[in-house]
Amino acid sequence: MKRFDKHIFVCVNFREKENPKGSCGQKGSEEIRSILKKKLKERKLNISVRANASGCLAACENGPAIVVYPEQIWYGRVSVNDLDEIIESHIINGIPVKRLLIAKEN
Numbered sequence: 705m706k707r708f709d710k711h712i713f714v715c716v717n718f719r720e721k722e723n724p725k726g727s728c729g730q731k732g733s734e735e736i737r738s739i740l741k742k743k744l745k746e747r748k749l750n751i752s753v754r755a756n757a758s759g760c761l762a763a764c765e766n767g768p769a770i771v772v773y774p775e776q777i778w779y780g781r782v783s784v785n786d787l788d789e790i791i792e793s794h795i796i797n798g799i800p801v802k803r804l805l806i807a808k809e810n
């Protein structure tokens with residue numbers, strides 16, 4: 705069985721627009737995941753890094769939300785325009801993108 709070095713979970717949970725919690729799916733997370741997968745493949749990173757669709761990550765107010773494991777780095781309000789920076793800085797060079805981090809709750 706293939707084991708990946710990293711998993712990038714992208715919340716694709718979708719709620720109806722009337723729902724006050726909102727959802728990452730409403731904010732374009734399916735497109736984010738799709739483009740992230742494509743970008744990883746273009747750089748041949750898909751061999752070691754997997755972009756997984758996820759259910760609600762309980763970070764709805766910060767959506768679109770993604771989390772990178774095993775290092776447990778959470779990103780919020782991610783857009784398609786942020787993906788190259790996340791890949792370059794975090795996935796390739798190991799430096800999380802500070803401006804997108806979701807602050808830890810105590």
Ligand code: FES
Pocket residue numbers: 715716717718726727728729759760761762763764765767768769
């Ligand atoms: S809907 Fe994405 S974190 Fe809850």
